[in-house]
């Protein structure tokens with residue numbers, strides 16, 4: 001028996017605001033095609049809204065008007081969700097896998113998003129070094145390996161906004177040498193959404209100083 005898509009939670013309208021219809025269209029497309037395209041696991045439909053869509057959307061409050069690279073966007077998490085909520089921010093989604101890039105480009109067209117560029121590349125091979133105000137990523141790798149591929153995308157003084165799981169403190173401990181090498185300063189862990197009755201979202205946030 002196939003799993004059913006989770007009912008849209010009340011918190012979705014707070015997260016998407018006036019962009020809720022577009023958020024619904026993206027969520028419906030992901031629910032329809034995500035499994036067949038290998039974008040989401042077979043057990044994710046009953047928690048698609050709370051664990052993936054709302055969880056990604058909560059990060060929108062941390063973005064400044066400017067430019068963001070989302071590294072390893074995959075299904076579009078968090079990059080496409082954030083692009084829907086924040087039309088004032090220019091997004092570049094950096095993803096190496098062709099099938100995922102096709103999906104991302106198709107969603108950009110179908111949702112008529114004018115603030116998204118998709119680059120097919122690994123972040124370390126991106127053509128856009130030192131160009132972004134902020135970099136986001138979700139479920140790509142541990143900080144020790146993620147910082148070396150994300151920090152070089154930032155302008156001097158830019159910010160890492162990396163979605164993390166419950167093991168983030170251990171990742172920070174293991175990444176101290178990398179923090180020094182990449183001039184990562186003021187690291188902090190933010191927990192978003194606790195007051196909204198949804199799954200808390202942990203974000204590792206830090207500045208990357210001028211080299």
Ligand SMILES: C[S@@+](CC[C@H](N)C(=O)[O-])C[C@H]1O[C@@H](n2cnc3c(N)ncnc32)[C@H](O)[C@@H]1O
Nearest residue numbers: 071072073074077095096097122123138139140
């Ligand atoms: C587990 S998926 C997570 C996808 C999405 N961020 C999410 O939360 O559902 C990891 C993604 O990172 C991409 N990826 C892995 N290494 C990468 C790299 N060095 N640069 C850019 N993307 C990378 C993979 O192709 C894959 O789409």
